[in-house]
Amino acid sequence: MTRQFTAAANKREGHTHVLLITTGSVASVKAPLIVDELLKYKDVSVQVAATKPSLTFFQPEDIRRQGVDVWTDDDEWDQNYRIGDPILHIELRRWADIVLIAPCSANTLAKIATGICDNLVTSLLRALAPTTPTYVYPAMNTLMYEHPLTAQHLRTIREVIGYHVVGPVSKGLACGDVGVGAMVEWRDIVSSVVERFHLVRGSDGGGGTTTNHGAV
Template sequence: MSKDFFIAEKERQANSVHVLLITTGSVASVKAPLIVTELLRYRNVRVEVVASKPSLTFFSQDDIVKAGSRVWTDDDEWVDEYKIGDPILHIELRRWADIVLVAPCSANTLAKIANGLCDNLVTSLLRALAPTTPTYVFPAMNTLMFEHPLTAEHLRVVREVIRYNVVGPIGKALACGDTGLGAMTEWKDIVKVVVDSFDLTPLIKYA
C-alpha cells in the first residue's frame, strides 16, 4: 500500500467524490461489481472497495478491477516489511473517503461495529472514521438472524450511539431459501444514496 497513491488521488481528484464501498460476509456481496460499475458511470466519482475475507466468496476481485476500481483486504493492511512511520492502510482509506457504504453489512460485522471490535481491515477502518464522514449501513442476513433480539440492540447502538445511517433490510425471497425481512436494499437504491447526497451527474458517452 502506497501513501503516495492516496496523496496523489486527493490532489488530482480534489473535485471528485470518493466513495468507499465495504463488503462483508453476506451473499449480497455478489452485488459489489454492479454497485461499483454504476457509481463509475457518474462524473468525478472515484471508488475503492474494502472487502472482508468472507465477502470474497461472493464476487470476483477481477470484476471490480475491470469496472475501474480495486479491492483492499486484510492482507494489504500489515505487510511483512512494515516499519514504524509507514502509512497505515485503514487510516489512509478513512482519510480518502468522502462517503462510506457498508453494503452488505452481515450480522457478524454489525455485531462487531456495535461492540467496537477492530479485528480486521473493515472494522479497524470503521472505528477510525471521523464522525463527520457520512456512513451508511445496509444490513443483510437471514430473517431469523435479523429478528434475533441482539440484532435490534446492535442496530440501536449503530443508529443512536455511533450515528451511522441504517437503510433496510427489505423483505423478499432470500438466497438461503427463506422468505422474509433481511435482504439488502436494492443495489440501485444504494447507488442512489450517493447520487442524491452529492447531486451527481452521469457521464456523457459520445458514439
C-alpha cells in the same frame, strides 16, 4: 509484499470519493454492479474494502477491471513495516467522502456495535471520523435479523455511532427462507450517493478512479 495506498496520492480534486465496504453476506454479489453504476457519474472515484468472507460472492478482478482497487486484510500490514509507513485503514478513511457498508452482515454489524476491530474493515470503521457520512445496508437471514441482539446493535449504530441504517427488506432469501433480511435494491444504494452529492451522470460512462500504488 503489500501494495501501498495513500489518501494524498489518490484524492482527486473535485471528485466524490466513495468507499464501498463488502462483508460476508451473499448480497456482496452486487458489489461489481454498484461499482459499475457509480462510475457512470461524473467525477466519482471508488475504492472497495472487502472482508475475506465477502470474496466468496464476487471476484475482485470483476471490479479491478473497472479501474477500482479491492483491498483486503492481506493488504493491511507488510512484514517490513516501519513507523511512518502508510497504514491502509487510516489512509482509506482519510480518502473517503462517504462510506457504504453494502452489505452489512450480522457478524460485521455486531463487531461495529461492540467496537471490535480485528480486520481491515472494522479497523477502518473504528478509526473513521464521525463527520464522514456512513450508510449501513444490513443483509442476513430473517431469524438472524429478528434476534434481539440485532435490534440492540442497530440502535447502537444509529443512536451512538450515528450511521444511517437502510433496510433490510422482505423477499425470498438465498437460503430459501422468505422474510425480512435482504439488502435493499443495489440501485437504491447508488441513489443515496447520487442524491447526497448531487451527482451528474456522465455522457461517456462517468469518472472512475486510478490508484497510485506501489510496493512497500
